[in-house]
Amino acid sequence: MIRMLLRVLGNQYAGPVRRTVALMTTTAVLEGLSYALLVPVLRELFGSNPAAAWPWLIAFAAAVAVYAVLRYLSDLAGFRAGTTLLRGTYHRLGDHLARLPIGWYGPDRVGEVSVLASRGVLEAMSVIAHLLAPFVAASVTPLTIVVVLLAFNWQLGLAALVAVPLVAAVQVWTGRAMATADAERHERDQDAAGRVIEYLQAQPVLRAGGRTVERFDLLDDSLRGIQRASRRSALSALPGIVGLTLTVQAMFTVLLAMGAYLALGRSIGAAEVLAILVLAARCAEPLLSLADIGGQLRSARAQLTRLDALLRTEPLPEPADPIQPHHHDLEFDAVTFRHGNRTVIDGLTLTVPQGQRVAIVGPSGAGKSTLLQLLARFHEVSKGAVRVGGVDVRDIDTSTLMAQIAIVFQNVYLFDGTIEDNIRLGRPEATDAEVRAAATAARLDEVIERLPGGWTADVGEGGALLSGGERQRVSIARALLKNAPIVLLDEVTSALDPINEAAVHQGIERLMAGRTVVLVAHRMHTVRTADRVVFLDNGRIVEDGTHHDLLDRGGRYADFWNISTAVSSGHTDRT
Structure with missing residues (x-):
């Protein structure tokens, strides 16, 4: 998706975007590592010498402080990059529209361009400002915690690692299930935008025909189409949300059972089991948010695809060696x-x-x-x-x-x-x-x-x-x-x-x-x-x-x- 975003914007934005992504990724990794410090903290607190937990508590506090600074910087970088990309996109879109042949501007383009130039561009460019940081955190932080679990106890780490392909499979399945509904919703939005413009422009005709009170059927039909498409989109997303929730809860239950089993076998202590459950719970929260973030990213990607298609529309070619006419016949x-x-x-x-x-x-x-x-x-x-x-x-x-x-x-x-x-x-x-x-x-x-x-x-x-x-x-x-x-x-x-x-x-x-x-x-x-x-x-x-x-x-x-x-x-x- 980042590649498509850079293709839409141009390579001049590649550096700031990549630096922003790298900063967000570093922040997410540090968040996962800071939670890893909970294992020695809890081990010492529940051990024979609770005072030994102080160094670990200080390290944990320092890690959280560094994470807070990085999170602020990464969010700020995301907002700044998003604002820059938004301005650049509008400039590029405006310049491109001005170079397209007049014949391209058919009646069906009114709704398409108005939706894309308003909500479409804002939604596509919100990826950097609002969606990328939570998505990176929801993906990278749990993976970091899984690596920590593997380092601490390979059995629990492998059990947590099983959730990775399952969560990815649910996300892919949900995306495919929603693709058709999302495409239909976009078509309905585009049609409705055109009908709204038509309704406003047709006011003299409607009033001359005595249609000032009754509804405009074409607009009503398009709005009902949006309602039906929205309902189908919500229903198609429901199995994915439920599936992701069940997968995360099932893996949490597996970790709880396995931790209890290992604790009863004296392979690990009760403090370690508690720490592992805290880490597993911290994994569950961002994973569950993937359903909502994933839906927004799919919608933004769809807008990016349409924006990319529009910007790829060939303008009238300009001559490589233009000739200046000296006569006016x-x-x-x-x-x-x-x-x-x-x-x-x-x-x-x-x-x-x-x-x-x-x-x-x-x-x-x-x-x-x-x-x-x-x-x-x-x-x-x-x-x-x-x-x-x-x-x-x-x-x-x-x-x-x-x-x-x-x-x-x-x-x-x-x-x-x-x-x-x-x-x-x-x-x-x-x-x-x-x-x-x-x-x-x-x-x-x-x-x-x-x-x-x-x-x-x-x-x-x-x-x-x-x-x-x-x-x-x-x-x-x-x-x-x-x-x-x-x-x-x-x-x-x-x-x-x-x-x-x-x-x-x-x-x-x-x-x-x-x-x-x-x-x-x-x-x-x-x-x-x-x-x-x-x-x-x-x-x-x-x-x-x-x-x-x-x-x-x-x-x-x-x-x-x-x-x-x-x-x-x-x-x-x-x-």
Whole structure:
């Protein structure tokens, strides 16, 4: 388990962890040896000259004092190592998650990552801080006492030694019996975490449907699943706990009977029998605690295994010799992209000259947004190549590629903080004047003026305290501040009211000026300013040309345009 822990954390933590384990082991051995001094102490106390016990009592007191100091140092080392490992794990996990491809973050990952990043990491890292010292003491101290018994009386030592494989066998059997139940419990926890998040996010829908009082069945089912899994886990652990208790009690009884037999045969004295029983009782206590410690260690090991699997997930590979693109033209060269069993982009070839605006149009599911994600290397292509400035995006390191691209998504996420904080994400080192200039260009200044607190107004988690149009203006200001030569727009006005749409359009026009632009359009009137229009369907280019040329052809694009404008006119008439 320690090897897995170091594999998860990295070799830089190997030294402190090994020193902590060595200190804990030394402490446990000294504890066992200190109890061994009880044999001569009791022998002298019950002998003809009780005063002869003083030297042994002093030695016992000294051993206990040294043990107390070592125990304090080992516990302190465990807590410090645990804190260091916890901080290191969160840093490594955060860095790794930031390097995983965006396609990895499917809906099923929400519950998995949230459980692992919260309870999972804490449970895994608690091994060093809270579990390792008691586990080492429960294992090493009884073994030390068994060695003492062997040195004192080989018959009693061998009898005690028999308990070692029996206790180990019970622990292994219990672990195997609980493995299935523990795995099921984890799956139920993960599912429930996802359902809780879903329940919170779905509150508007539930309330709109009049479901404010009755329970949310999907969440209730997942919670009942946790209850059933917990019950099965407890029942599967019960035989191991009972078996371990019976084994320890049986061995104590055997030692008592054997000690009495040897005492009656005058092989040993009554004082030695009493001392042996004290040692056996001291062995029993930590051995019985192994059941509880073992269960916690199995759970922590399971979390470590999941954490290890997550950290072993291959991130997008970084080039060994990255190339810096010097131009800002874009190219899709026979690109194919598959997601699961579905081909989203199928052998697509497209070039976007530097400074040109290209609009991507097509029905839902045609692969429009996927093209933008492939340009930003959120996914790896299955075949072909995506190039920026003539350089394959796989040959450009991530930081350089992201510096070339500004992205404005349809669904904007803002971090809980001020408007200024969210704008500065585009370029943290920007001056105050540059931040305010970007806000003004995005027509965000008028929003800031009417908000209580102005620039210091809190936007709430996800930007919940702002409207959709206001969030879009923040996103555009962020992109303007970044001042990247390539702009990717995933239709940002499809759900805005006319006033916000007009303001956002003005900000977009400023953002696109003089840049290479790929625009995914859902509202057809936004394509008029594009230099070219590409009509996409089933991951393939069906038509390619200017807006007016495609209308004159009377093909798929013209039909799409006519339907869209008719629907838009109908909505306008009704309003």
